Amino acid sequence: MRVAIVHYWLVAMRGGEKVVEALCDMYPDADIFTLVCDESRLSDKIRKHKIITSFLQRIPGAVRAYQSLLPLMPFALESFDLTDYDLIISSESGPAKGIIPPPQATHVCYCHSPMRYLWDHYHFYRSHAGLGSRLMMPMLAPLLRSWDVSTSLRVDRFVANSHHVCDRIGKYYRRPAAVVYPPVNVDDFTPASSTEDFYLCAGQLVSYKRVDLAIEAFTRMKRNLVVIGEGRQLEELKRNAGPSITFLGHTSFAVLKEKLARCRALVFPGEEDFGIVPVEAMASGRPVIAYGRGGALETVIPGVSGVLFEQQSADALIDAVHEFEAIEHQFHPATLLAHAEQFSRHRFIAGMQAIINEELLTRRADRLRNHRPVAAMQLGLEAQLPILAAKPHETTLQ
Incomplete structure (x- = not known):
């Protein structure tokens, strides 16, 4: 099973990156996709994985001023090619869930928060932003909110890092979510x-x-x-x-x-x-x-x-x-x-593993139901068209 971990940006070791570390322990062969990355500020555990960055990484100053590139982030996320992956775990806050998963893949989103600066903290962020951001946010925010809601449909299973975030996922995405507290060492x-x-x-x-x-x-x-x-x-x-x-x-x-x-x-x-x-x-x-x-x-x-x-x-x-x-x-x-x-970290890993395994089994069962053997399909056709069920020696030509 090929696994991809999608994280919004890797520029420091904070709470979200501690989650990525735990996911790396769960899936030591996983590849990591992120919008921008500063490897010098990452742990050895994360650096051991293959890290794929978006085209934003090539913009001068992007690693330092990544937040100003928010309008380009949907395009950058959708440019990631995840065709060959079976399991995708997005670590969402920045955004990250907006990737395009292939049809056969299972996409589990661990949500630290729906984007605060678009939703419940929007007015606070706007009032504390610079002049340029205050002028642009009212024009860009509705478009980004629409994209954020639509991409929630690309997720098979949401996991929230608290009941507080679970309520916000229900409010803004109209999706249920399990709760698994983040790993604390x-x-x-x-x-x-x-x-x-x-x-x-x-x-x-x-x-x-x-x-x-x-x-x-x-x-x-x-x-x-x-x-x-x-x-x-x-x-x-x-x-x-x-x-x-x-x-x-x-x-x-x-x-x-x-x-x-x-x-x-x-x-x-x-x-x-x-x-x-x-x-x-x-x-x-x-x-x-x-x-x-x-x-x-x-x-x-x-x-x-x-x-x-x-x-x-x-x-x-x-x-x-x-x-x-x-x-x-x-x-x-x-x-x-x-x-x-x-x-504890142990409880996080146990909780996430149980949810991911359950979702993988559920999707596997769905695929089996939706792709019945040819023989079963033939029986269904025969029930509807009795002439197809006739044996060769019983068939006469007029």
């Missing part, structure tokens, strides 16, 4: 023997992550906050930060692991489809202070694995920090680690 994290007096905010520094709320809140409280990550907002966040805020930029995994284990709590102020970093914090024995929307509702249990705040504002976050500090002694590393185990 919980075994890579270890609780520390002691903590230090700082909170942690880690992730990509882009507008929808709302790191700006954490900066404002902890500057006002004069509490220590360590920020790990890079992105377009970095310089703006630095300008607004007070002396209690420390920026570490892009760090090694060793530094991230150490900070997760020693912080008082992870601060997670954005609305995420799932959110892997909060589970990594729990696997490190630390609780999470999170905005109570999206995937956080499926991982953060108030009083057990963290604290939730209802309004996405600095005031609400400040109140949540005070609430956390009042009950900080109630959070136990062993309980947090046990809670994180339900999002």
